[in-house]
Amino acid sequence: MDFLLSGFIKAIELLISGDSYTWSAVAATLKVSSISMLLSLGAGLPCGFILGYFNFRGKRALRTVLDTLLALPTVFIGLLVYAFISSKGPMGSFNLLFTLTGIAVGQTILAFPIVAAITASIIENIDPGLKLTLISLGAGKRNTILTCLWEVRYGILAAAVTAYGRVLTEVGISMMVGGNIKWHTRTMTTAIALETGKGMFSNGIALGLILILIAFTVNLSLSFLRKK
Amino acid sequence: MMTARNRIFEIRNLAHSYNGRPVLLVDDLAFERGSITGLTGPNGSGKSTLLKLLGFALKPSQGEILFNGRVQVPYSRAVRSKVTLLTQEPYLLKRTVFDNIAYGLKIRNRSADLASHIREALDLVGLDFKEFSQRRWHELSGGEAQRVALAARLVLKPEVLLLDEPTASVDVKSAKLIRNASLQAKNTWGTTLIIASHDWHWLSEISDRQLHIFKGQVVSAGMENIIPGPWAPSDLPGLVERSLGNGAAIKAVPPPTPGMTALINIDHIHFKTCDTHDDSVDENHLTGMVTRLILERKTGDILITLSIHDIQLTFKFPSNTISNLELFPGKTITLCFSARHIEWI
Amino acid sequence: MIRKSFVLIAALAAALSLFAGTASWAGQSLMMATTTSTDNTGLLDYLIPYFEKETGIELKWTATGTGKALKLGERCDVDVLLVHAPGAEKAYIKKGFGKDRKEIMYNDFVIIGPDSDPAGIKGKSISDALLAVKSKQAIFVSRGDDSGTNKKEKLLWKDAGISLPDKEKWYVQTGQGMLASINVCEERKGYTMTDRGTYIKYQSQKGGNAPLKVLVEGDQILLNQYSVLTLDPKNCPNAKYDLAMKYLNWMAGENAQNLVRDFRLLGKKLFIPNAK
Incomplete structure (x- = not known):
């Protein structure tokens, strides 16, 4: 128990003193989670929309596959991505191993099914009155789709927040693909794992608290958006 | 007479089904421009x-639906913001009243004088611009929402308002304002109105024509003269009957195919205010x-509504x-007609 | 307003990702896979800045188990290795994955256990100690993760002529790191084998009053040899062999050897340099 309190004090110290080691991990975490969120939103929103909006053969099967992908363990994704980007792997020439970009690729695979699956069910559950109303007000196909998306923006925001939470806290991919390299690919979560491995439990607690603070800030700014 | 020129809608061989279950079958039906039709x-x-x-x-x-003489389909430019539908449960976009009403104008790039158009539309449905536009x-409330939804359609100055x-689900005051605003659209812009309602009084008061729809088919006579199943x-050979709940029944010749709707041909109805006996087995009293x-x-x-036991x-x-x-409400009368004069449609 | 804020967030995120995209390293850099012990003790954090300053080569390392470190080398995902599993290293070179091997330093393993010492192993030779543990069915905690430390432990059982325990009730395989395993050992009041560095950490955490004490030490077989291993260019033509050789020679050089000798963990000497 003693290390909880000292961890809390340490967290405040690290934040106030602008400890460069901590900030490097914070920066790495923010960079990599931003890229992976951009990529997974960019791919997941259209895919989720298509799955939710249109009816086509094999749609149910696709939904089942997508829902299954939600259960992918991060360590497994890490291993999968490693197999591809390892220098003996098919994409070895891109030199993505032990880079933030490599981690982002893995986290995108982690977040994509979340974004796509939640978006699909949000679109599926759109009030049928909405489409009827838009047509009645003279909207064309494009406007109908755009306005539908805009109408469910809070739901999509929730999908993004959920995915972000998963990306921000995962450790399996960052460790396996990033290699936890100091000053480079050491993220908040791999730093916590390392500190814990070193027995520096209070350091681990401190970093964990800072990670929660980041998540809190992100969610606070999003809920501010929601209110307006 | 409805000429080809003043037909705003024409329906040809229309059949619609949901998941393979037929719900509507209309062979041939036209609507006159500027008319009011009650459904x-x-x-x-x-x-x-x-x-x-x-x-x-x-x-x-x-089948197909012609609008202004041409076959049209969803999203075609010729119908967009000219034909508009207001549903029973209005859906408002998740924005202000102002933006809800402005939506139809904005997507048509008619952004000039937005505020004055919206003020006008809100006036029509009895909502104060200052008080409501930024809500x-x-x-x-439910009634206000329905009126905003109507205003969003009226602002388009539509050719057809459905x-x-x-x-059905608004307060008395809103209902009255909605009725007035719809009529005003017709009077101001010549908007064609097609109204589905259970409000018989209103429909019979304003409509040029009433169509009764029963089991997916248009019964031109209106809602009346139908005997529901x-x-x-029947115990009597060669007849079917609709039980009235007290042992009595309406007798009819059987329909050509099961599931059809029974319609009394009123030309063959006789009124009797006192009992006389016609004992032929197929006579209904x-x-x-x-x-x-x-x-x-x-x-x-x-239109006469009769309460006969449970129907x-x-x-x-x-x-x-x-x-x-x-006749006066409360008076008891007897209608006589033959089982042969029930037609099946 | 809302739309604007969304656009703003998207723009911010895009800017961040651009920033991240440009953060790759220009100049000479060397990628090393090593074992957690060199990283967790802080040795590399202490040593590597000297290397970078003297050679101008940036050294990045990823710390993992020896098994994974060797695998990373085999697949050419790193340029050089710093590991401690002499047997496996020699086989590695034979298989054509490794080329040069230089012994750099060693530390040692110890057997720790509760003060009460239920199996009575204190002061015994390593083989006698393990035999006593087995016959008394005393709890023995193993990493069970095929790490360098785990490999060493297995070797000790074999050396004592005992078939490797696996499903025995008294043999607890944690599958976790050394410190976590020591904590399990403390909870179960058992024995375990640990590297001295981790034990020192554990000891200091307990404020010098650790329930687990060193009971067996000093045996030749308990020495833990660390070596730098370069990769065979035939297997990994893209690995930076020349830089790896520079690193190998630097580590074996007088300067680095002195630095290793001076390294203290919580005031205690940890590694003994032995480059020849």
Whole structure:
């Protein structure tokens, strides 16, 4: 128990003193989670929309596959991505191993099914009155789709927040693909794992608290958006 | 006479089904420009489907709908913001009243004088611009929301306004404002109105024509003269009957195919205010109390609703054929007609 | 307003990702896979800045188990290795994955256990100690993760002529790191084998009053040899062999050897340099 309190004090110290080691991990975490969120939103929103909006053969099967992908363990994704980007792997020439970009690729695979699956069910559950109303007000196909998306923006925001939470806290991919390299690919979560491995439990607690603070800030700014 | 020129809608060989279940079958039907048509019929009879099809919000499974003489489909430019539908449960976009009403104008790039157009539309439905325009979608009562939804359609100055039970779930004041605003659209812009409603008084008062829809088919006579089922085989040979709940029954010749709708041909109905006996087995004597008398102003016909044991039947007669009956609500009368004069449609 | 804020967030995120995209390293850099012990003790954090300053080569390392470190080398995902599993290293070179091997330093393993010492192993030779543990069915905690430390432990059982325990009730395989395993050992009041560095950490955490004490030490077989291993260019033509050789020679050089000798963990000497 003693290390909880000292961890809390340490967290405040690290934040106030602008400890460069901590900030490097914070920066790495923010960079990599931003890229992976951009990529997974960019791919997941259209895919989720298509799955939710249109009816086509094999749609149910696709939904089942997508829902299954939600259960992918991060360590497994890490291993999968490693197999591809390892220098003996098919994409070895891109030199993505032990880079933030490599981690982002893995986290995108982690977040994509979340974004796509939640978006699909949000679109599926759109009030049928909405489409009827838009047509009645003279909207064309494009406007109908755009306005539908805009109408469910809070739901999509929730999908993004959920995915972000998963990306921000995962450790399996960052460790396996990033290699936890100091000053480079050491993220908040791999730093916590390392500190814990070193027995520096209070350091681990401190970093964990800072990670929660980041998540809190992100969610606070999003809920501010929601209110307006 | 409805000429080809003044037909705003024409329906040809229309059939619509949901998941393979047929819900609407209309061979041939036209609507006159600038007219008011009332649609009546029980819930689930296909009124809403017809309105959605006319509003080009649905693509018919079969057949075609002509608007201004040309076949049109959902999203075609010729119908967008000219034909507009207001549903019973309005859906408001998640934005302010102002933006809800502005939506239709903005997507047509008619952003000039936005505020004055919106003020005008809100005036029509009796909402104060200053008080309501900046309210959010969830800050309105049911009646106010319905009126905002109507204003969003009126602001388009539509050629056709389709109203699906517009007053069914709103307060009395809103209902009145909605009725007035719809009429004003017709009077100001010549908007064609097609209204589905259970409000018989309103429909009979304003409509040029009434269509009754029953089990997916348009019964031109209106909602009246129909005897709802269930029909069961009678003890009498060669007849079917609709039980009235007290041992009595209406007798009819069997339908050519099961599931059809029974319609009394009023030309063969005789009135008796006292009992006389015609003992032929296929003669019906229906004794009931008059519960409602409505004048259909456009045609001069009278709608009589009779309460006969557990069912209510409505008949429509030209006023001259019943003027000598001295009818009033509460009076008991007897209708006589042969089982052969029930037609199946 | 809302739309604007969304656009703003998207723009911010895009800017961040651009920033991240440009953060790759220009100049000479060397990628090393090593074992957690060199990283967790802080040795590399202490040593590597000297290397970078003297050679101008940036050294990045990823710390993992020896098994994974060797695998990373085999697949050419790193340029050089710093590991401690002499047997496996020699086989590695034979298989054509490794080329040069230089012994750099060693530390040692110890057997720790509760003060009460239920199996009575204190002061015994390593083989006798393990035999006593087995016959008394005393709890023995193993990493069970095929790490360098785990490999060493297995070797000790074999050396004592005992078939490797696996499903025995008294043999607890944690599958976790050394410190976590020591904590399990403390909870179960058992024995375990640990590297001295981790034990020192554990000891200091307990404020010098650790329930687990060193009971067996000093045996030749308990020495833990660390070596730098370069990769065979035939297997990994893209690995930076020349830089790896520079690193190998630097580590074996007088300067680095002195630095290793001076390294203290919590005031205690940890590694003994032995480059020849």
